Amino acid sequence: MQQLNEQEIKRLDIFRDLSSEEWAEVYPLLNCMRTIEGEDLIREGDRAHTFFIILSGHLMIHYRDGRALTVNQKGDIIGWSTVISPFRYTANVTSLTAGELLSIPGERFLELLQGNASLGEKLIKRINETIHHRQQID
Amino acid sequence: MQGLEAIIYHNGFNMAAVGITIVFTALVSLSLIISQLHKLLIIWDNRKTYAAKLRGAFTEQKQAKQPLAAADFRDVRESARQFKVLIQAIGEPFSLPELIRIAESFGIRHPCSKVSLLITRDLIISDHKGFFLWNQEAYNRIAERSRR
Numbered sequence: 090m091q092q093l094n095e096q097e098i099k100r101l102d103i104f105r106d107l108s109s110e111e112w113a114e115v116y117p118l119l120n121c122m123r124t125i126e127g128e129d130l131i132r133e134g135d136r137a138h139t140f141f142i143i144l145s146g147h148l149m150i151h152y153r154d155g156r157a158l159t160v161n162q163k164g165d166i167i168g169w170s171t172v173i174s175p176f177r178y179t180a181n182v183t184s185l186t187a188g189e190l191l192s193i194p195g196e197r198f199l200e201l202l203q204g205n206a207s208l209g210e211k212l213i214k215r216i217n218e219t220i221h222h223r224q225q226i227d
Numbered sequence: 228m229q230g231l232e233a234i235i236y237h238n239g240f241n242m243a244a245v246g247i248t249i250v251f252t253a254l255v256s257l258s259l260i261i262s263q264l265h266k267l268l269i270i271w272d273n274r275k276t277y278a279a280k281l282r283g284a285f286t287e288q289k290q291a292k293q294p295l296a297a298a299d300f301r302d303v304r305e306s307a308r309q310f311k312v313l314i315q316a317i318g319e320p321f322s323l324p325e326l327i328r329i330a331e332s333f334g335i336r337h338p339c340s341k342v343s344l345l346i347t348r349d350l351i352i353s354d355h356k357g358f359f360l361w362n363q364e365a366y367n368r369i370a371e372r373s374r375r
Contacts (some may be wrong), residue, residue, distance in 0.1 A: 127339045128273050147343040155322030156357025159346055183324070185343035 098191065101164040103142060103215045111208040114201060120192045124148075124184035130167070131182035137170035138195045146188015150180045158223070159185065166219050171195030172202060304373055306341040307350050307366055314351075320358035323351075 098104065098119065099112055107115060124130060124146055133153060143165045150167070151157035160167070167190075170178050176195070202209035228236060313329055314321055323342065330338035345351040350365045 125273060126337060128269070147347070149323060149339075151324045152357070154357075155325055157323040157359075158353065158357065159323070159343070161343075161347070181324075183339065185339040185346075187340075 101142065102219065103164060103166060103212065106211040106215065107208065111205070111211070114205065114208065115212075118193045118197055118201065122190050122192050124188045124190060126184060126186055128184040129181065130184055130190075131178045131180070133178055133181045135178050137168060137176045137178050139168055140171040140193040140195055140198050141167040141182075142191040142193075143167065144189040144191060146190070147185040148188070149183045149185050151183065152180050160223070164219075165223070166216060168195075169216055169220065172199055172213070172216070302341075303344060303348055303350070304369055306344055307348075307369055309335055310341065310345060310351070311361065311366060314361045319360050320354045320356070321360075323359050326359070 095116065098116075099107070104112065104115065121144075130141070130148070143160065144163060147159060147161040148167060149157055149159050167182055168178065170176060171193075172195075176199075202212060234240060310326070310330065313326060313333070313335075317326065317329060327338045327342055330341070335341065342351065348365065348369075350362050350369075351359050352362050354360050
């Protein structure tokens with residue numbers, strides 16, 4: 090995480106409401122990862138093991154029936170199935186370009202949300218807002 | 228000569244130390260290989276992308292040296308030309324993953340990043356139902372600029 094600017098990450102929409110104490114609990118869970126063009130990041134039906142936050146790059150979320158949408162906004166989230174039962178990914182995600190993501194191990198993220206009600210409420214609220222504002226294709 | 232004396236005389240302790248070292252070195256090597264196995268699997272899963280990148284590495288060096296704006300415009304124009312033909316063939320609205328798959332099967336290099344480029348330039352636009360459309364007006368603007 091040394092290559093990441095902590096303050097810059099804290100300003101992302103999803104973390105904006107967190108107090109210093111809450112941020113101190115979340116920050117150690119964050120890992121930075123790079124994606125390459127054409128990389129299959131998530132497969133539909135797989136156990137939802139990781140929650141992702143976009144720092145850069147262009148990702149395609151696509152379904153078995155051929156529908157798709159693309160996301161490329163910094164702070165956009167991928168893989169909210171990690172916090173929603175039955176904890177299985179509901180879509181495929183492919184990286185259209187090289188990019189950089191923050192990843193959070195799903196189980197630890199869920200433990201954090203369940204273990205700290207205030208923090209959980211703030212993050213879930215932000216996740217819901219992001220999902221709501223995302224282009225709807227259903 | 229018996230017992231410890233015999234062991235020392237025949238380098239028993241040295242041989243035991245070497246044996247332990249060999250076994251532990253092998254175990255550490257094995258564990259390192261297993262711990263990195265997931266990276267090999269990622270490379271295997273994306274082997275086509277890596278192969279394409281390797282193939283294109285030399286030919287793309289020339290493009291990188293040209294002024295960015297001109298190269299960027301040429302990339303958009305060239306990608307637009309390629310994908311316009313494909314989209315006309317598969318019809319509209321079209322599935323984005325299907326378009327990429329077909330482009331790949333036709334040997335178009337870097338289909339994912341080209342599709343990304345066309346989306347960011349509004350040449351490919353969403354129908355808001357999960358499928359995509361070709362934006363002929365945006366294409367005409369690019370064609371017009373290239374004629375100047």
